[in-house]
Amino acid sequence: MQNAPLETLDKDQLLALLKERDQQISGLTQQNAYLESQVEMYKRMQFGQKRERFEGDPAQIALPFEAPSEQAAEQEEILHEKISYIRKRPNHKGRAALPSHLPVEEIEIYPAGDLSEMVCIGKEVTEELDYEPARFLIKRYIRYKYAPKNGEGVRIGQLPERVIDKGIPSAGLLASILTDKYQDHLPLYRQKQRFARENIQIASSTLEGWTKEALIKLEPLYEQLVFDMKSKGYWQVDESPIKVLETDKKGACHQGYYWVYHSPLDDVVLFDYQPTRGSAGAKTMLESFKGYLQTDGYAVYEKHGKRKDVIHLACWAHARREFERALDNDKTRAQKALSMIQQLYAVERKARQLMLDAVEIKELRLTESLPVINELGKWIFEQIKSTLPKSQIGKAMQYSYGRWDALSAYLYDGNLLIDNNQIENSIRPLALGRKNYLFAGSHEAAQRAAMIYSFFAICKKHNVNPYNWLKNTLLNISTINHKNITDLYPQHFNKVHQLTNT
Template sequence: MEIALENLSKEELLKLVSSRDEQITTLSQETSKKDEEIDYLKSQLAMYRRMQFGQKRERFEGDPNQTTLPFEAEPIAVEQQRKETRQKIEYTRKRPNHKGRAKLPQHLPVQEIEIYPEGDLSEMVCIGKEITEELECEPAKFYIKRFIRYKYTPKNGDGVRIGELPERVIDRGIPGAGLLAMILTGKYQDHLPLYRQKQIFARENIQIASSTIEGWTKESLIKLEPLYEQLIFDTKTKGYLQVDETPIKVLDSDKKGAAHQGYYWVYHSPLDKTVLFDYNPSRAGHVPKSMLDNFKGYLQTDGYAAYDKYGKKKDITHLACWAHARREFEKALQNDHPRAEKALMMIQELYKTERRAKKEQLPADRIKELRLKESLPVINEMGKWIFKEIKNTLPKSQIGKAMAYAYARWDALSAYLYDGNLQIDNNLIENAIRPVALGRKNYLFAGSHEAAQRSAMIYSFFAICKKHEVNPFKWLKHTLLNISSINHKNLKDLYPQNYKQISDKSNM
């Protein structure tokens, strides 16, 4: 319907113009919103393409022009292959030229094999000898430890005395501490599921039921509970903790045929290199309450919102993670390469300072001086740049998200400058979590919530072993043998770091 403008009054014309202006404004806002959504979807598509076709690509692509497989080679090719094989065999017989050989470990036992020249040596004199050494091994050695306890009675026949049986890990069970330590180390350190270990036993003609091995594993882990409870108590008293969480599938689920998604909450103390894994079925914000409610000191986390309320407490200084901030800018390279690259270059300068401090093995006070001299100016420059540029970025774009991530946590990202003992990122705790990720790919899930918590115990101690360069098998065997008889006041002596001190002294 057309409107005759000449028939309208001045007031009606003004209303019509105003109405048209509002329509134009609305259309403009909708267009802007759609443009923003298009840019966001483009950035997401670019990121997914990068994830799919980037450096981690391992996709196999066959040759479309390839015909059927050549089941038989040509005679000429067979002869050529034989010639090359003969040359390779002759080459391997010769000692290859190299600058030197690796030194063999001095602590290993030596098996000497004496080799004399052939023939009659009675009229000859030995003028020396040449020694050649090679590193050799045997598969795991299984044997039976038989305790024979003799009984004695007085000649008058009054009473009987018998030799006391040593402390055993599983009372009236057949596995020794070494076997149990091997099974647990195999599963939780070397990521060998129990069914694969059962196959190893079978190759040695040792038939053990799966339920039996599972029972041994459970009983062994239960033995560690007192030491684990002590570790929880000690972790709560630390003044600097890094916290993270990682998922674990658990079969105990309310839904039939589905696995429950549980979580390991991990607490790492960088100063004394201790790690605590704590299982919980939930990832909700209330979970770390028992660990962090009375915590005082420095708390370093990723961007998960569950930690924010703890970071705001009066006695806690919240530290963020520069590695997470860097990842956000890396994702934005396809979306806005110039600005993402500039941010990454500045972050690279921060890590350059950290590498220098580590290379020179600087003490904490010197690290703080170095950071204030080199890192603080970079952080100030980057903060001003983000404050200026974030106004000109689309919030839903990847570069906008990266800037918003850093901007919202700027004080926490800068807090590592307060003390040279503090870390620039959470990488140390992520390294401690990595064995869980490797284990998940092999055994896939935990059988129950209780089993997941028992696994958390051994993951904790094996992570500490790794950080203190302790042999996990030797530590676990020692601990299983002594934990039932040790005085409760000396329970901490069984910590991996304390076991290392004992073993180092015994080797001196």
């Protein structure tokens, strides 16, 4: 009918043709609006050029490499004035106090010349914070042997427990290597370069072997962490990709995932590596979970959130993010939604400032947050009817509308959080690490890395020095009674050491 001459069509056929074309125009209009919103969103995400390009002029003349003598003399005068000013510049009155726990090296400075006929009338003390690069040394254990004068039975001093049997690295060196790699994102090849600067030649394979052996020592502690984590009743969950080298395909990478679980009530974090992002990846941890489960809108979490023993919580930060992306698509409605969401966060700030307990937080939310949520819900319900589904504002409304019960569920208990931001903060070091070492060498290596990421994330949550914790753990994990292994958790480190030192 579309190819037939219009003069041959009857009235009903013309109406049908017009209706079909209207539908096509409507579809194209929606598609165009969606594409425009995507373009605007990517413009907002673009903070600058990906690279700075400089195209040289082939006709450019040779550049001079020395300044004229008169200019050089003028520059010397300027430098003289600036250096004189810097020397005479008064001390800053608001400088921060130096840490009291650091060792102090005193350097006594006496006036020049003969002081035999003079009397000291006082002294002025000036302090500065200094730094010395890491110092390598060799620990040489000399064990003396003794034998009785009469009889048999030779006795020898007991060698301290070593992390790697018959290996040369100490617990301190291994802790430094792992902290540099997984906490400060310094790949092993860069650490090898640092060793070389100190004239210490260590093969890459040796560094990799040390790292592997040290991480294997943490396996019992990690397995206990997994067991204890499963008893928690409130989890925040997210996942993040990691490239893993394929052993059977040279140079090929597999896209694996770290599934990250956070218990907000006691700030415990668990990284679990899985080769997939599908439902099988979360099965190990989530299939037996009961309690509050807070996630983003990923379908795997939605499935587990529908189980009868689980109360699913959504994340207001993700809902807010969708409306923020819609600012260039529909500024008026996006701003209205963001303004009401901001009111919800204002209530959370008020609760923190007043240092309310869980019961008081719940009462405050029901008084001040619930009316805002009801108003926002009614507004979205009305506005969504006149919104193009594929537009960014339409997607933002659909995201919140489809998860409204889960977005409101944080009102049930004052211990629950309004968003998933804490677990996203725990994943951030992983993202920084990926930019430096790019991939894991195998699936087993990725899981070993998950262990140390877990413990270092807990260190950060509890303000524990990761190097000190790891060195202590590597020294003690082989000899500690299995019943007391939880004493080695990072969250217990400061407390245990305070008791030891008193």
